[in-house]
Amino acid sequence: MLLSTVGLLAQFLALGAAAWLLMREPAEPEGRVASLSVQRGHLGWASWIVAISGTLLVTFLIARRDALGASVDPVTDVLKIIALWCLLFVLLPLSLKRSLGAAKVHISLPVVATGLLLISVDAVLVVDPRGAGNFGGLVGVGGLAFLGVGLASFSLGLGLIPAILVHATTPRFLTWWLYGTLAFPIALVHALLRRGRPPGTSDARQRRIRALVVLVPLFLYMSATLRNKFLLYTSPPSDDQYCLSVPDRSSATNPFRPIPDVPRTVPLIQGGGTIDDVSCLNETSIYGIVKPATIGELRETLAFARSKRIRVSIAGARHSMGGQAFVEDGLVIDMTAFDQMTVDTERNVLTVQSGATWKKVQDSLDPRGLSVKAMQSVNPLTVGGTIAVNAHGIDHRVGAIASTIRSLRVMLSDGTLLTVSRHHEPELFRAIVGGYGLLGVIVDADIEVTDNEMYELERRVIDYREWPDLFESAIAGNDRYELLYGHLSTAPHSFLREMLLYTYGPTNGPHEPIPPVREAGYVRVSRLTFNIAKTGPLGRWAKWMVEKYVLPHVRPCYESRNQALTAPEACLVSRNQAMYSSTDALKSSIKNRTEILQEYFVPRDRLVEFIDGLRGALADRKADLLNASIRVVHKDNLVLSYAKDDVFAVVLYLSQGTNSEGNADMGHLTRRLIDLAESLDGTFYLPYQLHYTKQQLKAAYPELDAFLQLKRKYDPSGIISNRLYEKYFD
Numbered sequence: 001m002l003l004s005t006v007g008l009l010a011q012f013l014a015l016g017a018a019a020w021l022l023m024r025e026p027a028e029p030e031g032r033v034a035s036l037s038v039q040r041g042h043l044g045w046a047s048w049i050v051a052i053s054g055t056l057l058v059t060f061l062i063a064r065r066d067a068l069g070a071s072v073d074p075v076t077d078v079l080k081i082i083a084l085w086c087l088l089f090v091l092l093p094l095s096l097k098r099s100l101g102a103a104k105v106h107i108s109l110p111v112v113a114t115g116l117l118l119i120s121v122d123a124v125l126v127v128d129p130r131g132a133g134n135f136g137g138l139v140g141v142g143g144l145a146f147l148g149v150g151l152a153s154f155s156l157g158l159g160l161i162p163a164i165l166v167h168a169t170t171p172r173f174l175t176w177w178l179y180g181t182l183a184f185p186i187a188l189v190h191a192l193l194r195r196g197r198p199p200g201t202s203d204a205r206q207r208r209i210r211a212l213v214v215l216v217p218l219f220l221y222m223s224a225t226l227r228n229k230f231l232l233y234t235s236p237p238s239d240d241q242y243c244l245s246v247p248d249r250s251s252a253t254n255p256f257r258p259i260p261d262v263p264r265t266v267p268l269i270q271g272g273g274t275i276d277d278v279s280c281l282n283e284t285s286i287y288g289i290v291k292p293a294t295i296g297e298l299r300e301t302l303a304f305a306r307s308k309r310i311r312v313s314i315a316g317a318r319h320s321m322g323g324q325a326f327v328e329d330g331l332v333i334d335m336t337a338f339d340q341m342t343v344d345t346e347r348n349v350l351t352v353q354s355g356a357t358w359k360k361v362q363d364s365l366d367p368r369g370l371s372v373k374a375m376q377s378v379n380p381l382t383v384g385g386t387i388a389v390n391a392h393g394i395d396h397r398v399g400a401i402a403s404t405i406r407s408l409r410v411m412l413s414d415g416t417l418l419t420v421s422r423h424h425e426p427e428l429f430r431a432i433v434g435g436y437g438l439l440g441v442i443v444d445a446d447i448e449v450t451d452n453e454m455y456e457l458e459r460r461v462i463d464y465r466e467w468p469d470l471f472e473s474a475i476a477g478n479d480r481y482e483l484l485y486g487h488l489s490t491a492p493h494s495f496l497r498e499m500l501l502y503t504y505g506p507t508n509g510p511h512e513p514i515p516p517v518r519e520a521g522y523v524r525v526s527r528l529t530f531n532i533a534k535t536g537p538l539g540r541w542a543k544w545m546v547e548k549y550v551l552p553h554v555r556p557c558y559e560s561r562n563q564a565l566t567a568p569e570a571c572l573v574s575r576n577q578a579m580y581s582s583t584d585a586l587k588s589s590i591k592n593r594t595e596i597l598q599e600y601f602v603p604r605d606r607l608v609e610f611i612d613g614l615r616g617a618l619a620d621r622k623a624d625l626l627n628a629s630i631r632v633v634h635k636d637n638l639v640l641s642y643a644k645d646d647v648f649a650v651v652l653y654l655s656q657g658t659n660s661e662g663n664a665d666m667g668h669l670t671r672r673l674i675d676l677a678e679s680l681d682g683t684f685y686l687p688y689q690l691h692y693t694k695q696q697l698k699a700a701y702p703e704l705d706a707f708l709q710l711k712r713k714y715d716p717s718g719i720i721s722n723r724l725y726e727k728y729f730d
């Protein structure tokens with residue numbers, strides 16, 4: 001932060017120095033007169049261009065009024081646009097002309113420019129798009145355009161002040177204006193110092209050369225800085241920065257030691273060394289990593305661990321963020337080679353090995369016209385990791401994955417293979433699902449799938465206080481809504497108040513072939529907006545503006561021809577596509593920062609209280625909140641259940657420093673938010689960082705002791721472990 005501020009200041013100073021060199025010599029009085037008249041001519045043309053393009057935009061909005069949908073009161077918005085453009089066309093040029101003609105009134109310029117800035121901001125903030133694809137969306141884009149114009153005119157208005165101050169001593173009015181626009185404070189001081197000096201003579205050619213000598217390298221330097229920032233903010237990290245790569249054993253630089261006495265049937269892929277998870281905050285020394293591909297190899301691995309008294313942990317895609325998939329000096333069983341599946345299309349049941357990722361499952365189901373019922377919001381995670389935390393996603397009718405599981409095959413630490421379900425070994429089933437891999441290894445699962453369908457995506461902007469009633473009265477139990485989630489604003493002016501509600505429901509149009517799933521586009525743009533959000537409140541404001549106003553126009557929708565005639569911006573998307581998100585946009589190259597998730601569950605009628613408390617806590621701790629989602633979760637009956645009742649989930653995506661200070665800050669925030677959730681009879685989710693206290697854990701998970709008894713019963717040798725268990729359960 002300090003470095004970039006100093007860098008920015010240095011650039012301004014260099015720019016100021018360049019401009020000073022450029023204009024050091026005083027001017028001929030005639031030159032000034034000539035420059036001003038040229039100036040007026042240009043301004044006239046510029047005003048006309050602005051006026052014509054503005055009129056075209058307004059005409060377009062009015063002409064398309066009917067087609068754009070009648071869900072809003074367009075008259076007010078059109079009037080507002082016309083009023084804004086009038087201000088822009090009439091006031092600014094008039095003011096410029098007067099200022100240039102009579103120096104005394106030049107003070108009006110910054111005032112008008114400030115007015116324009118405020119109006120432009122208002123255009124963006126007040127004129128809400130009332131849903132995607134309607135008139136409001138376009139008004140929103142218009143608002144953004146206003147903002148750009150407003151900011152530019154504001155800077156130009158300010159820039160005029162130094163230019164007018166020195167206009168008696170130099171013919172370089174335009175250059176001074178540009179100088180003042182780009183580096184106002186420096187130009188102003190410079191102009192004030194220079195004002196008293198009499199005009200002199202100079203050699204114009206020499207001045208130009210001097211200016212070029214300074215400006216060209218400066219320009220190159222600034223462009224390089226911008227380019228580097230752009231690349232940093234848009235590029236994915238190398239594997240190492242993302243902390244998940246497993247080193248190649250055969251590599252000459254392999255820092256890991258081979259382990260003696262490991263039987264050939266135990267497929268070790270790493271000996272010694274360390275392991276981490278996706279947060280990059282949990283590097284842990286381990287005994288090694290084994291990657292079994294068959295039931296025999298899995299059984300041999302457990303037998304080897306038992307014989308050596310080595311603790312084992314089970315790992316999927318390692319996207320949990322508190323070391324739930326590994327333990328200090330333990331042997332990690334990487335399940336990702338268990339990734340086969342078959343589908344019973346008669347019964348709509350998928351039999352899938354636990355190491356398969358949801359992406360692989362979706363790629364297999366999509367051509368068969370089938371879709372996953374419950375999974376997380378992103379698809380590189382494994383089925384085993386999902387069942388072991390009882391994850392939930394955006395199908396609000398289904399809720400968490402537990403409700404879709406028909407049965408599981410589980411290998412206990414002694415090598416016994418059991419089939420468990422709600423009816424067969426129900427005690428073990430209740431503890432395995434959501435049991436963080438502590439009772440046994442999930443080998444495979446029979447889970448229900450559903451038909452892939454075409455949905456229409458609707459988006460609306462609501463106040464967060466409206467949500468609980470809206471859900472109960474209009475959405476719950478309504479067949480029009482099959483998937484949903486909400487995003488709360490991260491922008492300072494509407495922080496956690498404004499909510500974008502996304503719902504997916506069946507289309508009314510004729511049935512058309514469902515297009516195959518495809519990778520989301522705009523990954524670099526999404527990464528850029530996330531990274532810009534990490535730069536501070538302005539960045540978070542920009543991210544929210546992009547989601548609110550720009551995203552509806554660039555998201556990957558399929559338009560049905562018939563729908564397109566009646567609703568030009570209808571967004572049709574298949575169920576699989578709606579659930580087909582990678583984590584690519586979240587991967588960042590920025591060093592010394594990482595992003596973490598937290599999730600809180602609160603009774604539905606206490607959500608507003610929770611969000612109010614959350615807003616205060618985040619502000620007090622100056623937390624960098626990049627995203628906040630709302631989900632719907634149903635009561636379940638698991639031993640480690642996070643949903644004691646029907647609840648709303650609030651998912652936070654936060655950025656933090658990777659040093660001890662960053663961790664300590666996040667620890668304070670987490671404990672405060674857990675206290676808040678628990679004071680409202682809520683709970684918190686366990687796949688994330690281990691910042692909570694034992695008391696908080698016990699309060700949220702009252703069956704913890706029962707879980708420990710089951711653990712002792714099914715894993716009497718106690719070899720299965722992980723960092724969560726070591727810290728809280730042991």
Ligand SMILES: Cc1cc2nc3c(=O)[nH]c(=O)nc-3n(C[C@H](O)[C@H](O)[C@H](O)COP(=O)(O)OP(=O)(O)OC[C@H]3O[C@@H](n4cnc5c(N)ncnc54)[C@H](O)[C@@H]3O)c2cc1C
Pocket residue numbers: 278313314315316317318319320321324325335354355375376377378380381382383384385386388389390391392393436437438440441442443583586597687722
């Ligand atoms: C970007 C991101 C988005 C997320 N979105 C959501 C979301 O929308 N909803 C949600 O509920 N959660 C979400 N999560 C949390 C996620 O569901 C869990 O962290 C999940 O466990 C990750 O799966 P994984 O394959 O990476 O498991 P890992 O992190 O590898 O393991 C997680 C736990 O599962 C156990 N485990 C893994 N495989 C097995 C197995 N075969 N048998 C027994 N135990 C096993 C491990 O021992 C460990 O305790 C998200 C996480 C991230 C990073």
